[in-house]
Amino acid sequence: MILFAAAVVASFLSACVPVEWPSADPASLSLLNDSSVNCLLIQKSQWNAALVEQGHKRGLKLLAVIDVGATSTPAGADAVVIAAPNRNIAWSGKVPAVFLTSRNELGDSGGVVAISQAVWPEIRTGDDTISTPSSAPWINTNLGYLRYLRSHVQGTIWITSPSPKKAEISARALQQAVADAALAGARWIATPDPQTIAGAMRGDGVSLSAWQNVRRLVEFIHNLPDVSKLKTYSRLGINVSPSTGALVSGGVLDMVGAQHIPFQVTNSSVGFDKFFDFADNALVKFPATSIGRTAIRAEDVDDLEPIYRRVEVDVGRTNYGLRVFNGAGLLSAPYALPDNKGALVLMTNYTDAPAENITLHVLGHWTKATLDQSGQQSRSLVTYPVKTATAVEIDSLDIFGAIRVE
Numbered sequence: 583m584i585l586f587a588a589a590v591v592a593s594f595l596s597a598c599v600p601v602e603w604p605s606a607d608p609a610s611l612s613l614l615n616d617s618s619v620n621c622l623l624i625q626k627s628q629w630n631a632a633l634v635e636q637g638h639k640r641g642l643k644l645l646a647v648i649d650v651g652a653t654s655t656p657a658g659a660d661a662v663v664i665a666a667p668n669r670n671i672a673w674s675g676k677v678p679a680v681f682l683t684s685r686n687e688l689g690d691s692g693g694v695v696a697i698s699q700a701v702w703p704e705i706r707t708g709d710d711t712i713s714t715p716s717s718a719p720w721i722n723t724n725l726g727y728l729r730y731l732r733s734h735v736q737g738t739i740w741i742t743s744p745s746p747k748k749a750e751i752s753a754r755a756l757q758q759a760v761a762d763a764a765l766a767g768a769r770w771i772a773t774p775d776p777q778t779i780a781g782a783m784r785g786d787g788v789s790l791s792a793w794q795n796v797r798r799l800v801e802f803i804h805n806l807p808d809v810s811k812l813k814t815y816s817r818l819g820i821n822v823s824p825s826t827g828a829l830v831s832g833g834v835l836d837m838v839g840a841q842h843i844p845f846q847v848t849n850s851s852v853g854f855d856k857f858f859d860f861a862d863n864a865l866v867k868f869p870a871t872s873i874g875r876t877a878i879r880a881e882d883v884d885d886l887e888p889i890y891r892r893v894e895v896d897v898g899r900t901n902y903g904l905r906v907f908n909g910a911g912l913l914s915a916p917y918a919l920p921d922n923k924g925a926l927v928l929m930t931n932y933t934d935a936p937a938e939n940i941t942l943h944v945l946g947h948w949t950k951a952t953l954d955q956s957g958q959q960s961r962s963l964v965t966y967p968v969k970t971a972t973a974v975e976i977d978s979l980d981i982f983g984a985i986r987v988e
Contacts, residue, residue: 593693594643594660595621595661595678595680595693595694595738596693596694596737596738597620597738598620598621598643598645598694598738598769599618599619599620599621599769599800599804600619600621600622600623600645600740600769600771600772601619601621601622601623601771601772601773601774601800602622602623602624602625602647602742602771602772602773603622603623603624603628603774604628604773604774604775604776604779605628605776605779605780605783606627606628606629606630606633607633607783608632608633608635608636608637609636609783610779610783611633611636611637611640611642613779613782613783613793613797614640614642614797617797617800617801618800618801618804618805619642619797619800619801620641620642620643621642621643621644621645622637622642622643622644622645623645623647623663623771624644624645624646624647625647626646626647626648626649626656629646629656631657631658634657634658634659635658638658643660643661644658644659644660645659645660645661645662645663645680646659646661646662646663647662647663647664647665648662648663648664649664649665650664650665650666650671652664653674653675654675655675655676655677659677660677660678661677661678661679661680662675662677662678662679662680663679663680663681663682663696664679664680664681664682665681665682665698666681666682666683667683667684668681668683668684668687669681669683669687680694680696680740681696682696682697682698682740682742683696683697683698684697684698684699685697685699685727685829685876686824686829688731688734688735693737693738694737694738694739694740695731695735695737695738695739695740696739696740696741696742697731697739697740697741697742698741698742698743699743699876700724700741700742700743700759700763700770700876701722701723701724701743701831701876701877702722702743702755702759703721703722703723703724703758703759703761703762703930703932704721704722704755704758704932705719705720705721705722705911705932705933706719706720706721706722719910719911720832720840720883721836721840721911721913721932722831722832722877723762723831723836723839723913723932724741724762724763724766724768724831725762725765725766725835725836725839725913725915726831726832726833726834726835726836726837726839727828727829727830727831727835727836728741728763728765728766728768729766729814729835729839729847730822730828730829730835730847731766732766732767732768732810732847733846733847733848738769738810739763739766739767739768739769739810740768740769740770740771741763741768741769741770741771742770742771742773743759751775752792753775753778753792753793753795753796754795754934754981756772756773756774756775756796757795757796757799757981757982758930758931758932758981759772760772760796760799760800760803760982761799761803761930761981761982762913762930762932764803764806764928764930764982765913765914765915765928765930766809766810766915767808767809767810767811767812768810772796772800774793774796775792777789778792778793779793795956795957798956798957799956799981799982801956802954802955802956802957802982803956803982806926806928806984807917807919807926809915809917809926809928812917812918812919812920812926813846813917813918814844814845814846814903814915814916814917814918815844815903815904815916815917815918815925815926815927815944815945816844816845816846816902816903816904816916817854817855817856817902817903817945818843818844818845818846818854818855818856818857818858818897818902818903819845819846819847819848819850819851819853819854819856819857819858820834820835820838820845820846820847820848820857820858820860821847821848821849821850821857821858821859821860821861822834822835822847822860822861823861823862823863824873825861825863825868825873826860826861826862826863826866826868827866827868827872827873827878830868830872830873830875830876830877830878831876831877831878832872832877832878832883833868833872833878833886834860834866834868834886834889835847837886837889837890837893838890838893839913840913841890841893841894842904842905842906842909842912842913842914843893843897843902844902844903844904844914844915844916845902849861855902856896856897856900856902858892858893858896860889866889867885867888868885868886869882869885869886901943901945901969901970901971902945903916903925903944903945904916904925904927904942904943904944904945905942905943905971906940906941906942906943907940907941907942907943908937908938908939908940908941909929909937909940911931911932911933911937912929912930912931912932912933912937912940912979913929913930913932914927914928914929914942915927915928915929916928916944919986919988923988924946924948924986924987924988925944925945925946925948925986925987926984926985926986926987927942927944927984927985927986927987928982928983928984928985929979929982929983929985930981930982931979931980931981931982931983936978936979936980937978937979938977938978938979939975939976939977940975940976940979941973941974941975941976942973942974942976942985942987943968943971943972943973943974944971944972944974944987945970945971946970946971946972947967947972948965948972948987948988949965949988950962950965950987950988951963951965951972951974951985951986951987951988952985952986953976953979953983953984953985954983954984954985954986955979955980955981955982955983955984956980956981956982958980963975963976963985965987972987974987
């Protein structure tokens, strides 16, 4: 049971576009001019009266990141963010609280489900390189877990992870993290590199461009239709459970998603052309050594191959909503537009360069398709009929794209 009544009335939290701000300098907030970013998470070391005053003048909501067990609220905070093992923690402050918790917590606080145990989205490289059972590149993604979470909660989802152990996170890597969450209608709590923000403040062109690219993508995603309120464009249903890896990145849902096979997470076969009930561990035999982890162990991947082969045999070449060709290094998420007016296909590119010559087969007969990308003008795409679907040709996709088929 959630014990913090103040969070219940915090309707502004569900509308937050959150960024963890890495600077204590009030002047740094000028980098948010005309931005859709409206909530800043601020660590204790950055919190100061001048920053709070300037943030409120700009209409920003300021969320103070505090420790578990803290009893006081930093002056001027509109809410607090607490990294906690679970939500069964009392908060007696007068402002709302958001609890950043582990993956197995499915409740919400103030209309927000906030998860700290994300994997950093990227293609696995180096000595630990592994492939999916189909030999496609292995993508570290939160998409499967977020799809499962979305089937259980209605609130806004925030997700974040400590930065990987690198000297600094590139703007492209941060954009890919934001885009990975957006595939499921979730919001990655973007944390710009402090050196990038400092450089942008000095007028350094490279730093300023890097920050603007991140900001533009956050704004682009914010202005898309809210896919958390749309149904997945698919006639395939999959049932999973925590005991069969629903909470583990790289599990059954990511394995299927890596093949661009769209599905809805459901516990009922009603209304679907095909249904896989993978909620029974006696059938799936999900490796016990990966249960309770954030991501599946590399050495456990081969144990998923029988599941993949079953999906491959049963699904075959059937189009249950979307098929993608030349989509290695990409993930896709199609959604049904209201009133049967088409589909919105979101795609994220996890490679270091734009993807080229991608072909979609979107189930149904549609007459036009458009591609929108951050910082680019909308453009029409070539379409033509193929059996029960409409082919859509995409010549180039940088980091994240929204393809509307109507």
